[in-house]
Amino acid sequence: MSERVITYVEALNEALRQEMERNPNIIIMGEDVGRYGGIFGVTKGLLEKFGPERVRDTPISEAGFLGAGLGAALKGLHPVVEIMFVDFIGVCFDQLMNQVAFIRYMTGGQTKVPIVIRTEGGGGLRAAAQHSKCIEALFAHIPGLKLVLPSTPYDAKGLLITALRDENPVMFIEHKKLYGIKGSVPEKPYTIPFGKADIKREGSDVTVVAWSYMVQESLAAAEELAKQGISVEVVDPRTLVPLDEETILKSVRKTGRLVIVHEDYITCGFGAEIAAIVAEKAWDAIKAPIKRVATPMVPIPFSPVLEDEILPNKKKIIDAVTSIIKESKK
Amino acid sequence: MAVVPQKELLLKMYKAMYLIRTFDNTAGELFFQGKIPGFIHTYVGEEAVAVGVCANLKPQDVITSTHRGHGHYIAKSMFSRKSWEEVVNDLKALAAELYGKKTGCNKGKGGSMHAALFEVGMTGANGIVGAGIPHGAGAALAIKYKKEGVVAVSFFGDGASNQGTFHEALNLSSIWKLPVVFVCENNQYAISVPSSYSVAVRDISMRGAAYAMPSVTVDGMDVLAVYEAAKVAIERARKGEGPSLIEAKTYRYRGHFEGDPMHYRTKEELEWWKAKDPIPRLRTYLLTLGIATEKELKEIEEEVKKTVEEAFKYAEESPWPDPKEAYTDVFYE
Numbered sequence: 001m002s003e004r005v006i007t008y009v010e011a012l013n014e015a016l017r018q019e020m021e022r023n024p025n026i027i028i029m030g031e032d033v034g035r036y037g038g039i040f041g042v043t044k045g046l047l048e049k050f051g052p053e054r055v056r057d058t059p060i061s062e063a064g065f066l067g068a069g070l071g072a073a074l075k076g077l078h079p080v081v082e083i084m085f086v087d088f089i090g091v092c093f094d095q096l097m098n099q100v101a102f103i104r105y106m107t108g109g110q111t112k113v114p115i116v117i118r119t120e121g122g123g124g125l126r127a128a129a130q131h132s133k134c135i136e137a138l139f140a141h142i143p144g145l146k147l148v149l150p151s152t153p154y155d156a157k158g159l160l161i162t163a164l165r166d167e168n169p170v171m172f173i174e175h176k177k178l179y180g181i182k183g184s185v186p187e188k189p190y191t192i193p194f195g196k197a198d199i200k201r202e203g204s205d206v207t208v209v210a211w212s213y214m215v216q217e218s219l220a221a222a223e224e225l226a227k228q229g230i231s232v233e234v235v236d237p238r239t240l241v242p243l244d245e246e247t248i249l250k251s252v253r254k255t256g257r258l259v260i261v262h263e264d265y266i267t268c269g270f271g272a273e274i275a276a277i278v279a280e281k282a283w284d285a286i287k288a289p290i291k292r293v294a295t296p297m298v299p300i301p302f303s304p305v306l307e308d309e310i311l312p313n314k315k316k317i318i319d320a321v322t323s324i325i326k327e328s329k330k
Numbered sequence: 331m332a333v334v335p336q337k338e339l340l341l342k343m344y345k346a347m348y349l350i351r352t353f354d355n356t357a358g359e360l361f362f363q364g365k366i367p368g369f370i371h372t373y374v375g376e377e378a379v380a381v382g383v384c385a386n387l388k389p390q391d392v393i394t395s396t397h398r399g400h401g402h403y404i405a406k407s408m409f410s411r412k413s414w415e416e417v418v419n420d421l422k423a424l425a426a427e428l429y430g431k432k433t434g435c436n437k438g439k440g441g442s443m444h445a446a447l448f449e450v451g452m453t454g455a456n457g458i459v460g461a462g463i464p465h466g467a468g469a470a471l472a473i474k475y476k477k478e479g480v481v482a483v484s485f486f487g488d489g490a491s492n493q494g495t496f497h498e499a500l501n502l503s504s505i506w507k508l509p510v511v512f513v514c515e516n517n518q519y520a521i522s523v524p525s526s527y528s529v530a531v532r533d534i535s536m537r538g539a540a541y542a543m544p545s546v547t548v549d550g551m552d553v554l555a556v557y558e559a560a561k562v563a564i565e566r567a568r569k570g571e572g573p574s575l576i577e578a579k580t581y582r583y584r585g586h587f588e589g590d591p592m593h594y595r596t597k598e599e600l601e602w603w604k605a606k607d608p609i610p611r612l613r614t615y616l617l618t619l620g621i622a623t624e625k626e627l628k629e630i631e632e633e634v635k636k637t638v639e640e641a642f643k644y645a646e647e648s649p650w651p652d653p654k655e656a657y658t659d660v661f662y663e
Contacts, residue, residue, distance in 0.1 A: 027475065053475055059505070064464045064498025071468020071482070074453055075392060077475065079468075095495075098458050099465070107446040107454050108437030109659035143660050167662045 004187060009179040011153040012042045015160035016080065018189045020050055023078060026164060029056045029065050030082025030118075039084050040120065040179050062092035066117070070100050073115040078164065086121035086173060087130050089138075100169045101144030112167045116160075120174035122213055122263060123311050129299035132307075134212070134263040137270045139171045140240050146170045146194060147241040151215035153183035155238055158192030165191065175213040175263075195242035199251070203233035206321050207251040209274055210261040211237055214312060218261050221317035232321060240270055248274060249282045256287035257328065259320045263312055266294035288328040291320040335385070335557065337621050343385050343553055344616065345630045346408040347377040347609050350401045352638045353421065354584075357400070357428060357442075360642060361588040366428050370442040373401030375583035378608035379515050380405035382556025382578075383483060386564045390480045392451040392469045394462035396515075397443050398582070399455025400424065402485055403435075410450035418637055420447060425645035433648040437655060459520070460486060460493030463512065467499040470510035470573075481567040482510045489520025491534045500541040500575065509567040511560065512538075514577045515550065521586045522594035538575035550578030551606040554615075 006014070020026045028043055034057035037044030047055040058065040062083060069081040083089055089096060096117070104113050123132035139147050146168055150156040156174070163170040200215055201222050210218040215236045222232035235251050237244055252258050258278055260271035271292040278290060293312045301307050335343070354372035361370055373380065376398070384405035387393070395402040407420040420435070427434030427445050434440075435447055436454075446454030453469070456462040466484030473480050490496055491514055503510050514534045518525055531537060538545025544566070548559045556578055563574035581603035585592050616622040 056506075059498070059501060061494075061498035061501065063495050064467070064502050067461065067464025067495060067499065068468030068471055068502055071394070071453075071465035071470070072472040072475075073468075074448075074465065075469040075472035075476075075482075077472045094458055094461060095464070099456075099461055103454065104662065105659045106436065106440040106444040107448070108435070108439045109662075110436070110446055110448040111453075112662045146661075 003184055005182050006153060006185050007180055007182050008153045008156050008174070009041050011157040011185045012160055012174065013044055013046070014185070015157045015164070015189075016043065016046060017049065019161055019164040020046070020054065022189070023164070025076060025078045026080060027054045027056065027072070027077055028080045028082065029058050029069055031058055031060055031084050033057060033082050038082065040176070042118070042174070043082070062088055063095050066092040066095040067099065069115055070095065070103070070113065073113050074103070074111055078114045080116045080118055080164070083117060083119040085131050086119040086135060087133050089119065089135075097142050101142045105144060113169050114167045116163045116170045116172055118172045118174070120176055122175040122177055123300050123307055124177050126302060126304055126307060128302040132300040134295070136173055136240060136264050137268055140270055140273070144169060145241060146239065148172045148194065148239045149212040150174070150238065151178065151200070151212055151236050153181065153185045155192060155198070157185050158190050159238060161189055162191040162194060166194070173212065177213045178216070181216065192238065194239045195244050197235050197237045197244035197247035199233060199247070200236045201232065201234040203231035203255070205231045205255055206257040206259060206324065207233050207235060207248070207255045208259045208261060208317065208321070209235045209237065209248055211240065212263065214261045214263055217312065217314045218317055221314045221321065224314070224318060225321055230321060230325060245277055245281070249278065252278050252282045253285040256285055257324050258286070259291045259293060259317065259324065261293045261312055261317055263295055265297055266292055267297055269294050288324040291324050293317050293320050334554070339385060340612070340616060340621060341626070341630065342408065343381050343557070344612050344627065345634060346381045346384075346405050347553065347612065348631055349408070349421070349634045349638070350377045350380065350404050351609060352634050353404060353641070354400055356638050356642060358584055358588050365646070367430050368441050369587045369589070370428060371398040371587055372582070372584045373398055375603065376515055376517055376550065376580045377401055378553035378556050379513065379550045379578045379580055380485070382553045383513055383560040384409045385557055386560045387483065388480060389450055390478070392453060392466070392480070392482045394453050394466040394469070394482070394484045395455045396462065396486055396490070397455060397457050397459070398487070399445055400442070403445050403447055403452050403455070406450050406452040407447060418641070420450070421637060421641040422644040423447070425641040426648045429645040429648065430650070431645055431648035432651040432655070433644070438651045439659065460490035460495040462486065463490065463495045464499040464502070466510050466512070467503045467508055470503065470508035471506065473509055479568065480509070481564055483513055483564070484510065485513050485515060487520065488514065488516040488518065488525035488529060488534060489523070491537060492528060500538070500543065500573070503573040504541040504543050507570070507572040509570065510573045511563040511567055512573065512575045513560070514575065516577055516579050517582045519586070519594070533577055535575055535577040543573050543575055545575040545577070547577040547579060550580030551603070551608045551611070553608050553612055
């Protein structure tokens with residue numbers, strides 16, 4: 001593997017650039033994606049390289065331009081529609097749920113819907129309740145959408161290229177706090193298959209399933225727990241739809257203990273789904289209660305003191321892991 | 331100066347309107363006999379709009395539709411297919427879709443409210459009011475980008491013109507100068523709420539001014555008036571001069587859905603609109619000007635009646651889908 005080290009944001013930008021060179025049907029639409037280069041810089045330089053026909057600044061009208069993205073997909077383009085903050089999905093939810101996700105099925109498979117909806121979520125930037133959420137469970141609940149949440153620069157590039165070669169709607173959710181992190185990323189284009197989890201750290205005592213930014217917090221927690229003699233395995237599903245159940249179940253069968261960590265809300269969060277799958281399919285292997293570390297049911301507050309109180313973090317993960325070790329059956 | 335189509339096209343327009351009318355009146359009757367599951371919205375009374383517009387379209391042109399989509403489906407098929415046999419097959423597939431049968435155009439997965447025929451550029455009826463409008467803009471964006479030289483038409487109703495998607499799609503299409511025509515079928519009611527109450531302007535075409543596009547209101551009960559307005563707008567789009575808005579004032583004769591008690595409107599009002607009925611109107615025109623004979627028109631009418639009967643017989647006799655079919659087509663594999 002190449003030892004070149006770049007940031008998550010650069011990895012995403014490179015994936016877009018390389019795929020746009022390869023496929024002339026890829027266009028980008030969204031607010032401030034052109035001259036500004038995307039509010040987080042993901043589309044930087046693409047307007048200059050590919051021109052305004054392919055990189056389109058849109059008016060602030062998410063329902064209009066997501067719907068237009070769908071129309072363009074029905075007529076043979078492969079649009080990448082950027083929703084600046086995942087919180088803004090509310091203004092175009094019908095286009096996402098009833099249109100993008102369902103058109104293929106409702107028409108009996110008459111059409112493909114190749115579209116990538118890029119967005120980002122996550123707290124920690126003191127951006128308050130309308131610019132900080134993680135709400136991936138909402139999308140996992142809609143049949144017809146694939147759901148991708150990369151946690152490293154390497155995964156970001158490979159998964160975005162896969163998304164751009166998929167003929168289905170893909171929700172691609174980035175994270176504010178990941179944009180600046182660095183990692184080794186090959187220069188050449190490469191794909192990472194959907195539905196294939198990555199074991200980010202091997203361990204034998206407890207399985208931690210986490211995705212997006214929570215992988216980073218979980219790895220930091222695992223590092224500290226190792227010093228206490230607790231061996232944590234960190235499993236990153238990378239895509240929630242499709243979900244690699246097999247890797248999760250295999251890990252739980254090995255460790256007998258499961259903690260699920262996500263920044264999305266705890267109630268009906270995807271952690272509940274994973275807990276249910278494990279309870280149904282690996283109940284005989286479980287030695288301790290399944291724990292979830294997730295955001296409690298409050299809108300994300302502004303004040304740093306308040307926000308830090310509610311977001312999942314390394315300390316909360318450590319507490320969950322140590323508590324289930326104590327609660328384990330002999 | 332009126333643009334008068336040639337005889338062949340005029341007869342085709344007559345046949346298309348008569349076909350939609352007969353199909354939807356029959357569908358309505360069959361619904362009451364319990365043959366059609368769910369609910370259906372018929373296009374009876376509004377035929378001149380779909381036909382007047384689609385008569386200007388080529389097979390590669392794309393349309394988006396509404397929950398009241400049978401007329402759009404039939405008209406786009408009529409003016410796209412090379413032979414009557416193909417239209418008959420499309421009609422059978424539509425009837426079978428209404429029945430939820432395996433042979434339906436959507437394999438029984440969509441029903442009346444989602445009937446689609448991508449082969450002729452009909453991207454599907456849509457159960458969410460106003461949702462299809464930006465799809466037309468997006469299809470036009472793809473057309474423009476790929477320099478395909480075709481156009482997109484978005485059909486929608488008076489109710490949809492109050493949705494954000496209408497305003498957003500018109501604005502996008504105008505700033506990007508897209509080859510799209512927005513056709514508002516103002517049938518006077520959004521279920522029971524009259525447009526005279528719910529729409530802030532007298533004519534919905536007035537809304538086009540806010541998006542700097544040519545806009546016109548036409549008599550939607552006159553197929554030739556619709557044809558002429560659509561011709562101008564579609565040619566403008568084809569030439570790359572940008573979008574237009576057409577408002578066709580029309581009326582639905584049957585309920586919003588089959589079974590609608592319609593207590594929100596009077597018999598007198600219905601009769602007033604029926605006096606303007608587009609089908610006898612074109613019939614009289616054709617006979618008075620000696621363009622067609624009574625015999626020719628009778629033949630068309632008989633053929634249509636026979637075809638509609640056959641289509642629903644086909645639907646009736648078609649098999650149900652395999653229950654396992656429910657699990658396919660969620661994703662493209």
